[in-house]
Amino acid sequence: MRTKLTPSPATARATTLACCVALGVIATPASSQAQAGRGAIARRGAPGAPAVPMTDVSITIGGARYTGRVDAKCGLDERATTGNTRFYFVVMYPWFGQRVSADKPQWRFNLSVRRGAKPNAYDQFVFSFLDGRKKSGTIQVIAGSERMGSGTVKVTRHGAGVRFDVAGRSDKGDPIQATIDCSAFQGGEAAGG
Numbered sequence: 001m002r003t004k005l006t007p008s009p010a011t012a013r014a015t016t017l018a019c020c021v022a023l024g025v026i027a028t029p030a031s032s033q034a035q036a037g038r039g040a041i042a043r044r045g046a047p048g049a050p051a052v053p054m055t056d057v058s059i060t061i062g063g064a065r066y067t068g069r070v071d072a073k074c075g076l077d078e079r080a081t082t083g084n085t086r087f088y089f090v091v092m093y094p095w096f097g098q099r100v101s102a103d104k105p106q107w108r109f110n111l112s113v114r115r116g117a118k119p120n121a122y123d124q125f126v127f128s129f130l131d132g133r134k135k136s137g138t139i140q141v142i143a144g145s146e147r148m149g150s151g152t153v154k155v156t157r158h159g160a161g162v163r164f165d166v167a168g169r170s171d172k173g174d175p176i177q178a179t180i181d182c183s184a185f186q187g188g189e190a191a192g193g
Helices: 009-023 030-040
Strands: 055-061 064-070 073-076 089-093 108-113 125-130 136-141 150-158 161-169 175-182
Touching (some): 108 150, 108 175, 125 150, 136 161
Antiparallel strands (some): 055 064, 089 108, 125 136, 161 175
């Protein structure tokens, strides 16, 4: 014979109330929680957000020179190996979702470097640059992919950051020289996917 246990109405109310308070449903409405969360931590790049390490950039492509100190995303992906397709270093300006103000450089670049077979040897990379009005160019030196232009990348670690020196010719035949100096790597988002 089975006995069905039915809690008293007072016990049922107390249990429901305890669960709701624990979940924050009754104590704080969801919209208030969302607003409180937004004010607690400013989104990177938003007015009033804490400063992030800046990146010094100098790019010359086909005779046009671009320089600046920008809020680039400098990432390092320890999950990248010589046997997978992940990039070890990824530098991008602007980074995904970044709204660049009118007083900042409006050109954009991306540098992705694969981990080398030997320590400190980096021979596979992609560099792309775009100034929406004047110049653009790509160097892609990746095994198993279509080669675009030609060039080399030198990687020099320093302190908490890294310096990249790119030299070569773009897919359009323009000479490219680029120095990208990341003062530090930013955490939080995984580089390369």
